[in-house]
Amino acid sequence: MxxxxxxxxxxxxxxxxxxxxxxxxxxxxxxxEARPDVVISYDFPGYTDVFFKEAREEFGVxxxxxxxxxxxFIDHMVxxxxxxxxxxxxxxxxxxAAQGVPVHERKGIGHQVSAELGYATPGAFLVHFxxxxxxxxxxxxxxxxxxxxxLEAYVSETIALRVPPTxxxxxxxxxxxxxxxxDVFHHMVRVMGPSSCAFKAVELAGPVIDAMSVEGRQTLCxxxxxxxxxxxxxxxxxxxxxxxxxxxxxDVPAVQPDEDAVYERVVTVDVSALQPxxxxxxxxxxxxxxxxxxxxxxxxxxxxxxASGRLEDLRIAAQVLRGRQIQPGFQLHVVPTSQAxxxxxxxxxxxETLVEAxxxxxxxxxxxxxxxIATMADGQRAVSTGTxxxxxRMGSVDSEIYLCNAAVVAASALEGCIADPRPYLEAVA
Amino acid sequence: MTRLNNLxxxxxxxxxxxxxxxxxxxxxxxxxxxxxxxxxxxxxxxQAPGFAATxxxxxxxxxxxxxxxxxxxxxxxxxxxxxxxxxxxxESFSPGFFRGEISMGxxxxxxxxxxxxxxxxxxxxxxxxxxxxxxxxxxxxxPIEPLxxxxxxxxxxxxxxPYLKARLARAPATPGAxxx
Numbered sequence: 057m058x059x060x061x062x063x064x065x066x067x068x069x070x071x072x073x074x075x076x077x078x079x080x081x082x083x084x085x086x087x088x089e090a091r092p093d094v095v096i097s098y099d100f101p102g103y104t105d106v107f108f109k110e111a112r113e114e115f116g117v118x119x120x121x122x123x124x125x126x127x128x129f130i131d132h133m134v135x136x137x138x139x140x141x142x143x144x145x146x147x148x149x150x151x152x153a154a155q156g157v158p159v160h161e162r163k164g165i166g167h168q169v170s171a172e173l174g175y176a177t178p179g180a181f182l183v184h185f186x187x188x189x190x191x192x193x194x195x196x197x198x199x200x201x202x203x204x205x206x207l208e209a210y211v212s213e214t215i216a217l218r219v220p221p222t223x224x225x226x227x228x229x230x231x232x233x234x235x236x237x238x239d240v241f242h243h244m245v246r247v248m249g250p251s252s253c254a255f256k257a258v259e260l261a262g263p264v265i266d267a268m269s270v271e272g273r274q275t276l277c278x279x280x281x282x283x284x285x286x287x288x289x290x291x292x293x294x295x296x297x298x299x300x301x302x303x304x305x306x307d308v309p310a311v312q313p314d315e316d317a318v319y320e321r322v323v324t325v326d327v328s329a330l331q332p333x334x335x336x337x338x339x340x341x342x343x344x345x346x347x348x349x350x351x352x353x354x355x356x357x358x359x360x361x362x363a364s365g366r367l368e369d370l371r372i373a374a375q376v377l378r379g380r381q382i383q384p385g386f387q388l389h390v391v392p393t394s395q396a397x398x399x400x401x402x403x404x405x406x407x408e409t410l411v412e413a414x415x416x417x418x419x420x421x422x423x424x425x426x427x428x429i430a431t432m433a434d435g436q437r438a439v440s441t442g443t444x445x446x447x448x449r450m451g452s453v454d455s456e457i458y459l460c461n462a463a464v465v466a467a468s469a470l471e472g473c474i475a476d477p478r479p480y481l482e483a484v485a
Numbered sequence: 486m487t488r489l490n491n492l493x494x495x496x497x498x499x500x501x502x503x504x505x506x507x508x509x510x511x512x513x514x515x516x517x518x519x520x521x522x523x524x525x526x527x528x529x530x531x532q533a534p535g536f537a538a539t540x541x542x543x544x545x546x547x548x549x550x551x552x553x554x555x556x557x558x559x560x561x562x563x564x565x566x567x568x569x570x571x572x573x574x575x576e577s578f579s580p581g582f583f584r585g586e587i588s589m590g591x592x593x594x595x596x597x598x599x600x601x602x603x604x605x606x607x608x609x610x611x612x613x614x615x616x617x618x619x620x621x622x623x624x625x626x627x628p629i630e631p632l633x634x635x636x637x638x639x640x641x642x643x644x645x646x647p648y649l650k651a652r653l654a655r656a657p658a659t660p661g662a663x664x665x
Binding site for chain 2: 087102114115201202203204205207208211212216217218250251254255281282284285286338339340341443444446447448449452453
């Protein structure tokens with residue numbers, strides 16, 4: 057038992073990083089070497105293939121130490137469309153087999169499947185090349201996109217980092233019908249600013265979070281980078297524990313923030329009056345009210361990605377589309393985030409509803425997000441639940457991407473223009 | 486331990502927008518190009534045709550707030566380095582971009598006020614020991630934000646790989662070990 061005089065109040069971020077760096081406590085700005093509980097990677101040309109090569113050739117690492125601390129996902133270029141792509145996957149499978157590192161393939165987008173496999177254990181420290189891994193923070197893990205720094209985790213036990221200050225964001229009010237986690241996140245970017253949390257960790261709290269599904273929390277946390285944050289976390293609660301029942305696979309102590317933890321800043325964002333939003337090109341910083349863009353012609357819709365292709369997204373899209381037909385010529389692509397989600401959607405009849413409405417359904421893959429599949433031509437415009445709206449992200453640089461929630465994608469598919477889903481949802485209710 | 490060399494060159498380009506997505510430098514359609522010569526020829530082709538020919542070795546880029554926002558893919562700065570660009574001085578950086586480029590040994594200098602002070606073509610010098618950016622053309626100097634120890638060590642070593650090699654050679658990393 058720590059004596060009260062020595063006790064240092066800490067945020068979740070500080071507690072997790074303290075444990076992983078072998079210290080009793082850490083402070084923002086401390087330079088630490090922290091041992092990740094799991095190193096998560098996806099295979100993509102220039103990422104893992106390079107790490108494997110550099111680890112061996114530059115550092116002489118023939119075998120990673122403690123292979124149980126690594127996991128690989130094949131979720132891009134699935135299925136392969138060229139011999140070269142398949143060759144990359146073959147290399148990843150071979151490396152995993154030789155190292156004793158699990159390779160999960162065709163199970164879904166790795167950030168989601170990581171959670172399904174239980175790596176998102178509350179209190180865990182997880183690293184990845186890719187920043188969207190922050191969505192595992194929805195389960196109370198510290199999940200951090202270390203970029204090239206992941207190489208460090210391949211060749212040593214630890215990774216060097218500076219302990220970030222923590223910003224606490226308290227979300228108050230209650231969401232109106234048709235307003236989803238996606239809208240909440242982009243509203244946060246609008247009111248707080250796209251660099252408001254630069255180099256900081258964000259811990260979410262408040263009645264909106266308490267009432268929000270685990271999936272909604274994943275959506276929020278996965279987008280942390282667009283607030284500049286290194287990651288985003290939610291304190292585990294009964295909802296988290298229920299979701300993780302039988303899944304959590306790491307033996308680490310769950311953490312809660314101390315009530316007297318020192319935050320760099322506490323920001324309160326009231327979402328009571330929030331309406332559905334749309335994020336207009338060319339930047340994820342450009343949050344607008346949906347109403348400003350209703351009626352703008354769109355040609356394609358993408359409902360999927362690590363940000364928003366989970367069951368609640370598919371369910372609300374099915375509510376909007378049930379018994380209706382999408383506009384002829386409109387390309388609606390629905391891509392459940394994982395195979396488990398797709399199977400459950402099938403059991404619930406959602407797939408049938410979506411297909412009958414005219415949607416094209418694909419097995420989970422990252423490929424729609426970056427235009428490898430369903431590429432747009434010059435002058436086309438999409439509504440999308442993907443992560444990014446940079447020109448060219450989904451095809452031609454002369455095409456446009458409007459980011460929005462799943463219900464907006466569905467309603468827009470019916471009307472062939474950006475549409476408000478709420479009348480359709482009211483008709484269902 | 487070597488010291489960081491000061492940077493001295495001209496301002497090759499000023500990115501005035503906040504939250505600048507560096508994919509736009511080469512164009513998203515080009516980010517999968519791996520041939521550096523080809524990629525370098527595409528740098529700022531949409532904004533300033535012929536830009537590549539104007540760059541001299543040691544030139545620097547100037548950026549606004551949150552430079553590198555979005556998905557911080559590597560081709561833009563790989564192309565810039567191929568042209569001879571030696572670093573970026575910006576109001577502030579997006580963390581993913583910052584961590585990624587520092588790991589390449591590419592100096593990123595956080596310097597509040599730089600956007601209003603530097604113009605394209607100006608001489609610009611980053612003085613690490615004085616923790617200042619000098620703009621002799623404008624007769625000004627601005628303070629820079631200090632690097633973290635591992636960031637500085639990475640730049641001094643010339644990138645993450647040599648830095649890690651040196652670190653691992655000194656002592657195998659163990660959790661909790663202090664490092665410089």
